[in-house]
Amino acid sequence: MSLSPAVRRRVSSAVFPILGASLFLVPLAFAATQKVEKHFTVKGRPVVMIQNVANGRIEVKSWKNSEVVVNASQGSSKVGLEMEQADDRIEVTANVLDPSASDAELAANFQLTVPEETELQIKTQSGLIYVEQVLGDMKLESVAGDVHLKEVSGYIIVRTTGGSLVCTQCAGKLDFSSISGNAQILQPALRSANMITMTGNILFDGDFIRTGIYTMKSGRGLVEVRFSGTDSFDLFAQTTTGTVDNRAEAFLKPDSHGVKHTAARYAKGLFGSVGTGLARVELSSFSGTIRILKRD
Amino acid sequence: MQCSDVEQVLEQGGFSPLPDAVRGHVADCAACSSLVADFSRIVDAAHELPAEVEPPARVWISLRAQLAAEGILRETPVAQSAVPLPPSHWWQGFAQLLRGRALATAAIAVLVIAAGYIEFRRPPVNDSSAPRAVTAGVLPPQFAQTDADLDREEQNLPPLRAASPASVGSVSSVDDTLRQNLTTLNAFIKECRKRLEEDPNDPMAREYLAAAYQQKAEILAAMMERGRSVN
Numbered sequence: 130m131s132l133s134p135a136v137r138r139r140v141s142s143a144v145f146p147i148l149g150a151s152l153f154l155v156p157l158a159f160a161a162t163q164k165v166e167k168h169f170t171v172k173g174r175p176v177v178m179i180q181n182v183a184n185g186r187i188e189v190k191s192w193k194n195s196e197v198v199v200n201a202s203q204g205s206s207k208v209g210l211e212m213e214q215a216d217d218r219i220e221v222t223a224n225v226l227d228p229s230a231s232d233a234e235l236a237a238n239f240q241l242t243v244p245e246e247t248e249l250q251i252k253t254q255s256g257l258i259y260v261e262q263v264l265g266d267m268k269l270e271s272v273a274g275d276v277h278l279k280e281v282s283g284y285i286i287v288r289t290t291g292g293s294l295v296c297t298q299c300a301g302k303l304d305f306s307s308i309s310g311n312a313q314i315l316q317p318a319l320r321s322a323n324m325i326t327m328t329g330n331i332l333f334d335g336d337f338i339r340t341g342i343y344t345m346k347s348g349r350g351l352v353e354v355r356f357s358g359t360d361s362f363d364l365f366a367q368t369t370t371g372t373v374d375n376r377a378e379a380f381l382k383p384d385s386h387g388v389k390h391t392a393a394r395y396a397k398g399l400f401g402s403v404g405t406g407l408a409r410v411e412l413s414s415f416s417g418t419i420r421i422l423k424r425d
Numbered sequence: 426m427q428c429s430d431v432e433q434v435l436e437q438g439g440f441s442p443l444p445d446a447v448r449g450h451v452a453d454c455a456a457c458s459s460l461v462a463d464f465s466r467i468v469d470a471a472h473e474l475p476a477e478v479e480p481p482a483r484v485w486i487s488l489r490a491q492l493a494a495e496g497i498l499r500e501t502p503v504a505q506s507a508v509p510l511p512p513s514h515w516w517q518g519f520a521q522l523l524r525g526r527a528l529a530t531a532a533i534a535v536l537v538i539a540a541g542y543i544e545f546r547r548p549p550v551n552d553s554s555a556p557r558a559v560t561a562g563v564l565p566p567q568f569a570q571t572d573a574d575l576d577r578e579e580q581n582l583p584p585l586r587a588a589s590p591a592s593v594g595s596v597s598s599v600d601d602t603l604r605q606n607l608t609t610l611n612a613f614i615k616e617c618r619k620r621l622e623e624d625p626n627d628p629m630a631r632e633y634l635a636a637a638y639q640q641k642a643e644i645l646a647a648m649m650e651r652g653r654s655v656n
Contacts, residue, residue, distance in 0.1 A: 184598070184599070232598065254599045255598050255599050255602070272599050272602055272603060272647065273598050273599050273601075273602035290602055290603060290606050290644060290647070291602040291605065291606050306640075308606040308609060308610055308640050308644065309605070309606050309609050325636060327609065327610060327613050327633075327636070327637060327640060328609050328613060346633075346636075348613050348617075348633050348636075348637070349613060349616075367629065368629075369620060369627065369629045369630060369633075370620065396627075396629050413629065415613075415616070415617065415620075415629060415630070415633045416616060
């Protein structure tokens with residue numbers, strides 16, 4: 130089959146730029162993602178530290194083996210990866226080698242598999258931190274990224290600037306602090322929770338363990354507690370200029386310990402006991418809403 | 426002469442002059458020849474490095490502040506300090522202290538705790554006819570000082586880094602988050618301040634204002650660490 134010169138010209142004018150671009154882009158695509166996998170054998174309960182100055186997702190899951198496996202991928206050679214082991218301490222660091230690089234080039238993602246009982250210290254800028262089925266103390270810090278925890282247990286410290294926390298079936302103690310991030314605590318088995326966000330919302334949907342102490346504060350956001358009919362806790366809810374939305378009047382009795390509470394002079398408050406008032410639940414919002422309701 | 430002997434000679438005596446026995450062994454041994462070549466390259470590269478690298482001024486300031494805080498350094502700041510420190514008031518040195526992130530957070534935390542402690546220790550004014558501890562319309566002095574200091578730090582943040590061609594159209598989400606949250610925090614601080622100016626003894630307003638100041642100190646420190654700024 131032969132083509133006329135005009136058609137050939139038109140085909141050439143369309144095809145050559147595409148081919149040219151492809152030739153240019155294909156090596157970039159291969160060079161764009163670099164992957165590293167490292168295995169670290171551990172003896173006891175390891176401490177895993179990840180510092181990701183670049184942007185990216187960090188995922189930590191557990192297994193039965195006494196080994197930490199780190200899978201790392203980086204967006205470009207403008208991110209440097211360092212991993213080192215000192216006995217049971219494993220440190221993983223992603224550094225920015227070229228600060229003028231774009232966000233896409235500064236991406237570094239980590240996927241870790243750790244023994245079930247592992248202590249974690251993770252610090253990242255953006256991108257999700259996801260931890261599942263890890264038993265051990267953990268400190269998780271993020272500027273813009275969210276933190277999702279599932280079935281973790283220990284002393285859990287989460288600090289974010291704008292990232293939100295979703296904690297599903299978490300146990301132990303939780304300490305959350307954020308400026309605009311939200312916190313959702315779902316089906317927890319927490320003995321203690323201390324949460325504060327300046328403009329974000331807090332949702333606690335689950336049981337209060339007897340003798341547990343729970344403090345939830347939001348400057349401007351909504352603090353919502355959904356408790357179960359079998360719960361037993363003393364409630365202290367206060368707001369300065371916000372509102373208290375009590376949708377559990379049928380369950381909230383005057384303080385069962387005979388102590389008469391009143392709101393501070395400058396605040397609106399709601400006090401009472403659910404059940405025999407074994408746990409202590411303290412809710413506050415400066416100018417937001419506090420909502421209390423019983424789960425269906 | 427063995428390879429280990431060569432290593433020992435290099436370790437103890439360096440390169441020049443290499444004894445004849447060593448040179449003879451190196452000439453015949455590929456491994457030692459490679460080792461000597463590597464060392465030579467390292468030495469040559471080291472010679473090309475500048476003799477001294479001048480650390481940034483804020484390193485000295487932070488170091489001095491930390492040493493002073495630990496009671497190791499008691500001398501007054503010298504006149505030729507990289508950033509002049511006026512000797513007048515201890516509070517002005519606090520601004521310099523804020524330049525390091527850890528120190529900034531620690532310093533502001535101490536300040537906020539101290540301010541909060543002093544304020545909370547005051548007995549509540551239940552009788553409306555009693556004179557108020559703080560005059561309405563004025564922020565309590567501890568908070569006013571913190572507020573002014575943090576504002577000064579905010580003004581002193583370095584200018585935004587010039588966008589490189591690669592990053593044009595891709596403004597960092599982290600920087601955006603920091604900027605937006607600082608704006609949010611400032612608005613909330615304003616709200617708490619207003620409330621506290623109306624009712625200086627409002628404990629919740631104090632509590633939230635103290636927490637907001639602490640978070641502002643942390644976010645400013647984070648911005649300093651990133652070396653970027655807000656507009």
